[in-house]
Amino acid sequence: MRESSPIIEGLSDRLQAVREAVARAARQAGRPPDDIRIIAVSKTVPAEAIRAAHAAGQTDFGESYAQEAAAKMDALADLPLTWHFIGPLQSNKTRLVAERFDWVHSVDRARIAERLAAQRPEGLPPLQVCLQVNVSGETTKSGVGPDELAALAGVVSRLDRLRLRGLMAIPEPTDDVSLQHRRFATVRGLAERLRAGGVPVDTLSMGMSDDLASAVAEGATLVRVGRAIFGARPPAA
C-alpha cells in the first residue's frame, strides 16, 4: 500500500468526519444514527484507497462504471465488501451489474429490471434494488417520473431475482437548503405512498457530500458520499 498517496492520506479522518456529520444530522432529526448507512462512492478511486477505507471500518462502496468496478472487485476479492451500482444503467451493462453487485440504485425502467432479473445468477441472493426517481422535473432526465413510479414498483416486485428495497434520487445540485429539503421530502412522500399501496419499501438512498444533512433530516437510510471521503475526483473524461 502506498502510504504517501494523497487519496489515502487523511482518509480515515475524512471518513470519521463524515460519520460524525451523519450522526449529528440524525440526532438533530431525532433519528438513531445507526439507521443511516454510509456508502463510500469510489468511482475513479483506485483499489488501494478502497482497501484503506475498509481498514478504517468502511464496508459499503458505490460505483458508477461497471467495468471499472469489476476490475477493482477482482483486486479486492479477499475483502468482505458490499458493492452498490449507482450509475446510469444501459441495457448492455446489465449483465455485469447483475453478476457482480449486491445492490443497484439506478433502476428507472421495466426493461432494465427484467434484464437484471434474467441475468442474476441463481447462486447469488436476489439483487437489492432501488428505483431512481426524478424529483427535479425537467432539469434532470434520468429517473422514473413520480406518476410512473407505482407501475414500475409493481413490475419490480414481481421479479423474484430482484428484491425491491426503496427509492434513490439525485436532486439538482443547489446551495438552497430549503430546496434540498423539499426535494428529499418529495422522495420520502413517494416511498410512503408506495407503502400505503402495499409495497413494503424500507430504503431511501439520498444525500451526497454537499447535501447529506438535508437528506438525513428527511429520512435517508443510505447516503452516497464520494468527495467528502476520497477528495475531489479528476474531471470526467
Ligand SMILES: *Cc1c(COP(=O)(O)O)cnc(C)c1O
Ligand atoms: C458521484 C456520485 C455520488 C457522490 O457524489 P459526491 O458529491 O462525490 O459525494 C453519489 N451518488 C451518485 C449517483 C453519484 O454518481
